[in-house]
Amino acid sequence: MANPVDSARASIRPLFRAPEPETLAPLVAAAQLQAEERQGVIHQARGLLGELRAAQTDGWVNQFLQEYRLGTEEGTALLSLAEAFLRVPDADTADLLIADKLGDANWRSHKGQSASLLVNSATWGLVLGKAMVGDESRGVLRKLVSRAGEPFVRQAVGAAMRLMGQVFVMGRTIDEAIKRMDASENKGFTASFDMLGEAARTRADAERYFEAYQGAIAAVGANPARGHSVSVKLSALHPRYETAKAATCVPELSAMLVDLARQAASLNVQLTVDAEEAARLEMSLDIIEAAARDPRLNGWDGLGMAVQAYSKRARPVLAWADALGSDTGRIMQVRLVKGAYWDSEIKWAQERGLSDYPLFTRKPSTDVSYLACAKDMLRAAHIRPAFATHNALTVATIVEWAGHTRDFEFQRLHGMGQGLFEKLVQAEGYHCRIYAPVGGHRDLLAYLVRRLLENGANSSFVHQLADEEVSEEELLADPVDKVMEAGGTRHPSIRLPSDLFMPERRNSEGLDLEDAAVLTDVARAVSLKSVGSAGIDVDVSTAITTAQSAYAEWSAIPVDTRAACLNRLADLLEAHRPQLMAIAVQEAKKTIPDALSEVREAVDFCRYYAARAREDLLPVELPGPTGERNVLRHEGRGVWAAIAPWNFPLAIFLGQVAAALVTGNTVVAKPAPQTPEIARYAVALAYEAGIHKGALQLVTGGG
Numbered sequence: 001m002a003n004p005v006d007s008a009r010a011s012i013r014p015l016f017r018a019p020e021p022e023t024l025a026p027l028v029a030a031a032q033l034q035a036e037e038r039q040g041v042i043h044q045a046r047g048l049l050g051e052l053r054a055a056q057t058d059g060w061v062n063q064f065l066q067e068y069r070l071g072t073e074e075g076t077a078l079l080s081l082a083e084a085f086l087r088v089p090d091a092d093t094a095d096l097l098i099a100d101k102l103g104d105a106n107w108r109s110h111k112g113q114s115a116s117l118l119v120n121s122a123t124w125g126l127v128l129g130k131a132m133v134g135d136e137s138r139g140v141l142r143k144l145v146s147r148a149g150e151p152f153v154r155q156a157v158g159a160a161m162r163l164m165g166q167v168f169v170m171g172r173t174i175d176e177a178i179k180r181m182d183a184s185e186n187k188g189f190t191a192s193f194d195m196l197g198e199a200a201r202t203r204a205d206a207e208r209y210f211e212a213y214q215g216a217i218a219a220v221g222a223n224p225a226r227g228h229s230v231s232v233k234l235s236a237l238h239p240r241y242e243t244a245k246a247a248t249c250v251p252e253l254s255a256m257l258v259d260l261a262r263q264a265a266s267l268n269v270q271l272t273v274d275a276e277e278a279a280r281l282e283m284s285l286d287i288i289e290a291a292a293r294d295p296r297l298n299g300w301d302g303l304g305m306a307v308q309a310y311s312k313r314a315r316p317v318l319a320w321a322d323a324l325g326s327d328t329g330r331i332m333q334v335r336l337v338k339g340a341y342w343d344s345e346i347k348w349a350q351e352r353g354l355s356d357y358p359l360f361t362r363k364p365s366t367d368v369s370y371l372a373c374a375k376d377m378l379r380a381a382h383i384r385p386a387f388a389t390h391n392a393l394t395v396a397t398i399v400e401w402a403g404h405t406r407d408f409e410f411q412r413l414h415g416m417g418q419g420l421f422e423k424l425v426q427a428e429g430y431h432c433r434i435y436a437p438v439g440g441h442r443d444l445l446a447y448l449v450r451r452l453l454e455n456g457a458n459s460s461f462v463h464q465l466a467d468e469e470v471s472e473e474e475l476l477a478d479p480v481d482k483v484m485e486a487g488g489t490r491h492p493s494i495r496l497p498s499d500l501f502m503p504e505r506r507n508s509e510g511l512d513l514e515d516a517a518v519l520t521d522v523a524r525a526v527s528l529k530s531v532g533s534a535g536i537d538v539d540v541s542t543a544i545t546t547a548q549s550a551y552a553e554w555s556a557i558p559v560d561t562r563a564a565c566l567n568r569l570a571d572l573l574e575a576h577r578p579q580l581m582a583i584a585v586q587e588a589k590k591t592i593p594d595a596l597s598e599v600r601e602a603v604d605f606c607r608y609y610a611a612r613a614r615e616d617l618l619p620v621e622l623p624g625p626t627g628e629r630n631v632l633r634h635e636g637r638g639v640w641a642a643i644a645p646w647n648f649p650l651a652i653f654l655g656q657v658a659a660a661l662v663t664g665n666t667v668v669a670k671p672a673p674q675t676p677e678i679a680r681y682a683v684a685l686a687y688e689a690g691i692h693k694g695a696l697q698l699v700t701g702g703g
Contacts, residue, residue, distance in 0.1 A: 003327070004323040004326065004327060005289070005320065005323045005324050005327050007323070008316065008319045008320035008322075008323040008324075009285065009320055011316040011319065012281075012282070012285075012313050012316045012317060012320060013282070013313075013517075015312045015313045015316060016278075016312070016313060016358055016512075016515065017312075017349075017354065017355050017356035017357065017358055017512070018312055018356070019356060020312075020356075020357075020360060020361065020365065020488060020489060020490045021487065021488035021489055023312045023360075024360070024365055024368065024369075024483060024488040025488060026315075026372075027315065027365075027368050027369050027372040028368055028372075028480055028483055028484060028488065030371075030372035030375055030376070031368045031369075031371035031372045031375070031479070031480050032480055033397070033478065033480070037397075037400055037401075038478070040396075040400045041393065041396045041397050041400045042396075042476055044395075044396035044399055044400065045392045045393045045395075045396035045476050046472070046476070047423075048392035048395060048396060048420060048424075049392050049472060049475065049476070051419045051420065051422070051423055052392055052419045052420050168413075168414065168415040168416075168437065169196065169414070169415075169437045169438065169439060170191065170193070170414050170434075170436035170437060170438055171436075171438055172438070172439065172440050173438065174193060174195070174212075174215060174216045174219040174220075174438050175219060176438075177191070177193055177436055177438045178191075178193075178219060178220070178223075178226075178228065181226070181228065181434075181436070186434065187426075188422075188425040188426050188432075189421075189425065189432050189433065189434050190226065190227040190228050190229070190431070190432075190433045190434070191228045191229070191414075191433060191434045191435075191436040192228070192229045192230065192231045192270075192272060192335075192411070192433050192434070192435050192436065193216050193220065193228060193229070193230050193231065193436050193437075193438050194230075194231040194233070194274070194435065194436065194437050194438065195209065195212040195213055195216055195230075195236075195438050195439060196437045196438060196439030196440075197209050197212070197233070197236045197439065199233075199235035199236065199239075199241065200235065200236050200237065200238060200239045200241075201239055202239050203239060205236075205239065206236065206237050206238055206239055209233075209236040209237055210237055210256060210260075213230065213232055213237075213260055214260065214263060216230045216438070217230050217260065217263050217264050217267060217269050217271070218263070218267070220267070220269050221263075221264070221266075221267025221268065221269045222267075224267060224268040224269060228269075229269060229270035229271065229272060229302075229304075229433070230264065230269060230270070230271055230272070231271075231272045231273075231274050231306075231435070232257070232260060232271060232272065232273055232274065233274050233276065234253055234257070234273060234274075234276065234280070234284060234287060235276055235280070237253055237256050237257075238252060238253050238256075241253065241280060241283070242279075242280075242514075243279060243283065243513070243514045243515070243516050243519055244513070244519060246283055246516060249283070250283050250286050250287060253283075253287050254286070254287045254290035254291065257273070257287055257288070257290070257291045258290065258291050258294050258297075261291045261294065261297055261300075261302075261303055262294070262296055262297065264302055265296075265297055265300040265302060268302070269302065270302040270304060270333055271302055271303060271304065272304035272305060272306060272333060272335055273287070273288055273304065273305045273306065274306050275305070275306040275307060275308045275337065275339070276341070277341055277344070277345070278311060278341075278345055278358035278359065279514030279515075281311070281313065281317070282516065284305075285317070285320065288303070288305050288324075289324060291303055292324055292325075292328045292330065292332075293328060298328075298329065298330075299329070299330070300330065301330050301331040301333070301384070302333065303330065303332065303333065304332065304333030304334060304335060304386075305321060305332065305333075305334055305335070306334075306335040306336075306337055306388075307321070307334060307335070307336055307337070307373065308337055308338070308339035308340075308359075309336060309337065309338050309339060309366055309369045309370035309373050310338055310339035310342055310359040310360055310366040310369065311339065311358060311359050311369075312358060312359060312360065313358070314336075314369055314373050315369070315372060315373055315376060318334065318336075318373055318376050318377060318380070318383070319376070321334055321380075321382075321383060322380040322381065322382045322383050323382075324382075325380075325381075325382025325383060326381065326382045330382070331382055331383065331384050332382060332383050332384070333383075333384050333386065334377060334383045334384070334385060334386065335386040335388055335411060336370065336373055336374060336377060336385065336386065336387050336388060337388045337389075338366055338370060338388075338389065339359065339366070342359060345357065345358055345359050346359075346361070346494060349497050350497045350500050350507075352497070352510040352512070353497050353498065353507050353508050353509050353510030353600060354497050354510050354512050355496075355497070355498075355512075356496060356497075357490075357494075361490045361491040361494040362482075362483070362486065362490070362491045364479040364482035364483050364486075365479075365483055365488070367391070367394065367479035368479050368480055368483050370389070370394060371394065371397055371479070371480075374387060374394075374397070374398050374401070375401060377408075378398075378401055378402055378405075378408070384407065384408065385408040385409075386408065386409045386410070386411050386433065387408065387409070387410050387411065388410075388411035388412065388413075388435065389410070389411075389412075390412060390413070390416055390417040390420060392420060392475070392476075393475070393476050393479075395410065395420065395421075395424075398410075399424075399430075406429055406430060406431065408431075409430070409431040409432060409433055410424070410430060410431070410432040410433070411432065411433045411434070411435055412432060412434060412435070413434070413435050414434050414435060414436045414437065497510070504611045504615075505607040505608060505610070505611045506607060507604070508570075508574070508599075508600035508601075508603035508604045508607070509574055509600070509603075510596065510600060511596055513592065513593055513596065519592075522578075522581070522592060522596075523592060525578045525581075525582070526578065526581050526582045526585050526592060526595070527582075528582075538697060538698070538699065539699065540668070540699050542697075543668045543697035543698070543699050544639060544668055544697075546694050546697055547639045547666040547667065547668050547694065547695070547696075547697050548638070548639055548666070549694060550666050550692055550694025550695045551636065551638055551639060551665070551666045551695075553692070553694070554636075554661075554664065554665075554666055554692055554694070554695040555635060555636040555664035555665070555666075557664075559613050559614065559617045559618065559662070559664075560614060562613065562661065562662045562664065563609075563610035563611075563613045563614050563662055564610070564690070565661075565662075565686075565689050565690040565691050566606040566607070566609060566610035566613075566658050566661070566662055566689070567606065567607060567610050568689035568690060569606050569654075569658070569685060569686050569689035569691070570602075570603045570606035570607045570610075571689075572685045572688060572689055573599060573602055573603050573606070573654075573682075573685060574599075574603055576681070576685060577596075577599050579681065580595075580598075580599050580650060580678065580681060580682075581595040581596060581598075581599060582595075583677050583678040583681060584598050584599070584649065584650065584678060587649070587674075587675055587677050587678055588646065588647075588649050588674070588675050588678065597651075598648065598649070598650045598651050599650060601648075601650075601651035601655075602650045602651045602653075602654045602655070602682070605651065605654055605655040605658050605659075606654065606658050609655075609658045609659050609662050610658075610662060613662040613663065616634075617634045617662075617663065619631050619632065619633050620632040634663070634664075635664060636663055636664030636665040636666075637665060638665060638666070639665065639666050639667070639668060640656075640660040640665045640666070640667050640668070641667075641668050641669075641670065642656035642657050642660060642667050642668070642669045642670070643656075643670045644656065644669070644670070644671050644672060644675075644679070645672055646672035646673075646674040646675050649671060649672060649674075649675035649678045649679065650678050650679075650682055653669065653671055653678075653679050653682065654682055654686075656669070657669050657686070657696065661691060661695060661696065666694070666695040666696070666697075667695065667696050667697065668697045668699060669683065669696065669697065669698050669699070670698075670699050670700065670701075671698075671700060673700070673701060673702050673703060676700040679698060679700070680698065680700075683696060683698045
């Protein structure tokens with residue numbers, strides 16, 4: 001009989017890049033509200049909305065984010081500036097950055113628009129910045145800046161960026177953050193402290209973060225009665241936390257997490273493993289399971305994990321966590337979040353040419369997934385739920401489903417969501433934990449950008465709440481209805497990676513090398529392929545003579561026919577991808593990811609030049625006198641020599657060849673002396689695709 005944990009684990013992988021409608025169907029059924037439930041939810045949500053909207057008028061940060069939204073030129077400029085400014089190493093570069101980001105935006109349109117004096121002061125500062133960097137007016141502001149000098153503006157902008165950062169960070173040190181949690185505005189709340197820092201790049205980075213987590217656990221454990229906890233990022237603990245290095249990084253990270261968990265258990269401190277990029281999910285489950293099965297942690301219910309609702313795999317991951325809790329005799333602390341890497345995941349899948357996305361492309365779909373997951377968590381026997389959300393409708397739905405139980409908690413981000421939980425905590429007995437980053441401003445950047453992207457996007461609840469044009473009915477619209485109205489389909493503006501360049505051409509097909517099973521198969525195939533000579537190259541004189549003789553016939557072939565040859569060649573390259581990758585690895589000494597990119601780029605070259613030729617090389621009728629016909633036609637120029645470097649033995653080799661051939665020229669192609677075999681293989685495929693042998697001649701040899 002299969003272990004329940006293993007059975008639950010087996011159901012996770014098939015959903016990694018499953019089609020969106022297929023994944024959403026069961027989630028919609030689970031998230032559906034009955035009519036009576038819907039009435040209770042709306043009543044509760046309206047009260048929460050009133051509290052939230054009242055809080056939006058308090059605090060300069062809320063008003064600042066409302067005034068400078070990401071949908072505006074100024075908001076985008078500020079986001080870019082905040083992301084980069086604090087990393088700039090010298091004053092001159094800082095001045096150039098300010099000029100670049102603030103120079104063209106219309107800051108004067110925001111002057112005096114906010115009720116906050118501090119926001120208006122910031123706007124004046126930005127107006128001053130524009131005056132320094134290129135405003136043509138010669139008013140008092142420009143004279144003031146010219147007297148104050150560039151350092152004045154630079155320091156003002158730097159101070160503003162740091163002030164924004166401080167709003168999202170609980171403290172520079174763990175002691176400072178714990179002390180700040182004792183402030184009156186945090187009364188009734190507990191915290192989960194996260195030591196700021198993204199993925200470690202070196203062993204030294206990882207050791208520094210590990211010591212920071214140890215220090216945080218010790219500081220929180222000094223007074224466990226406060227109920228604070230610590231969150232851990234696995235990527236901060238290892239410089240090679242990636243699928244290709246799973247054999248070494250997973251055991252090492254497991255040992256580190258076990259060490260931290262033992263320390264936390266001894267001090268009665270809850271420890272939660274944060275969720276990160278989709279490619280790391282399966283490894284993170286191995287690491288969490290290793291900690292859960294550590295004999296010295298038996299009976300400790302403080303081990304936790306975060307689950308991202310935008311992931312297509314979220315629901316089976318929760319089932320796995322429940323099964324793991326049952327199998328190890330513990331209650332798993334599980335934090336349900338919407339997810340913070342949406343933009344990156346979309347772009348990675350597109351750039352890598354993958355089959356589909358690991359997450360939902362519509363915001364209502366994520367909301368539906370969140371509700372379905374929340375219902376599962378409330379029913380799970382071995383999960384204590386934590387619901388991290390700033391959405392009033394989501395909170396109201398959870399309150400409705402939970403009934404009288406209080407055996408769960410809400411969570412919100414420090415610096416966001418004020419007004420949503422205060423009444424629930426202080427008057428109704430619910431528990432809310434604040435996710436509280438800790439660290440200096442230089443560790444803040446990536447976190448700050450994610451927060452601004454999440455809450456500045458026009459689809460976010462926080463953004464819509466601040467928009468006076470968004471009605472209460474829209475804010476409280478049932479996400480299930482929105483998903484059903486769209487048929488559970490992907491967002492129309494977010495094409496599948498294969499369709500990224502359509503209708504012009506199909507994107508080259510990639511391989512998900514972050515999927516352990518795929519990587520294993522590819523590595524085996526690449527190692528087994530043998531590299532042998534096709535023996536189709538000739539001497540230089542013969543090659544040139546043959547290419548010259550073939551020019552007249554090849555150039556007379558219609559453009560569409562030549563383009564079709566390139567498209568067939570692209571298809572053949574994809575069909576023979578394992579062989580080509582094997583040659584690239586064995587002959588050019590490329591890594592597997594680089595070998596894959598080499599083939600994909602060659603495919604893209606062929607399809608791109610075929611598409612452009614069909615568009616750009618057709619005869620063009622020109623205007624002229626009555627009775628006269630003028631036609632512009634493009635012709636080849638003759639024989640071209642294409643010489644490729646060793647470091648791109650297929651992509652640059654075929655890119656030159658494809659461009660010359662499709663424009664009606666014939667080619668003598670010479671690969672680098674280090675990489676002749678992959679060129680021979682490519683030329684053989686070109687002949688198979690229909691390119692005349694006389695039109696493409698291969699010569700090999702020394703420089």
